[in-house]
Amino acid sequence: MKTITMSEVNELSRRTGNSPMGVLTELIEQGYQLVEERPQPRGNPLASSKDALAQWKASKQKVADELYRNDPLVRELINVDNTYEGFGTQPQKSIIKRDEAGNIIGTTKSMLTGATQKEQAELMAAIRATYTQGE
Known part of the structure; x- marks a missing residue:
């Protein structure tokens, strides 16, 4: 049995200049059967979880870009959120110098004259950690 879809009927109708119903009637008389078209998948098929993500x-x-353009409240909230992210905690700079293996090789400040008590405590903690790793 021969089959045909409605999109093929419409294409034949466009080519011949006949109405889709006339083309369909003629094809059914010739032994064709009208079948439903398979739904075409939208977008690209997902091959992996990385594609889905x-x-x-x-x-x-x-969606965020469209909301930002169209909604003044969302625009204001996103601007405020971005501002707060800029004030986030900055990473602390350590005064301890280390080599490629992570061993302590020195400091950027003098422990006697330039370092604060907090920086001195940080150095002592790093030295203790180095000695306890060796045990």
């Missing part, structure tokens, strides 16, 4: 992040960003 990337697609999710892209759609999330697209």
Whole structure:
């Protein structure tokens, strides 16, 4: 049995200039059977979880961008949120110098004249940790 889909009927109708119903009637008389079209998958098929995560992040960003453009309240909240992120805790700079293996090789300040008590305590803790690793 021969089959045909509605999109093929519409294409034949466009080519011949006949109405879709006329084309369909003629094809049924010739022994064709009309079948439903398989739904076409939307977008790209997902091959892995990384693809799914990337697609999710892209759609999330697209929605956020659209909301930012269209909603003044969302725009204000995102601006405030970005401002607060800028005030986040900055990483502390250590005065301890280390080599490639992580061993202490010196300090950036003099322990006698330039270092605060907190920096001196940090150095002593690092020295203690080095000695306890060797045990």
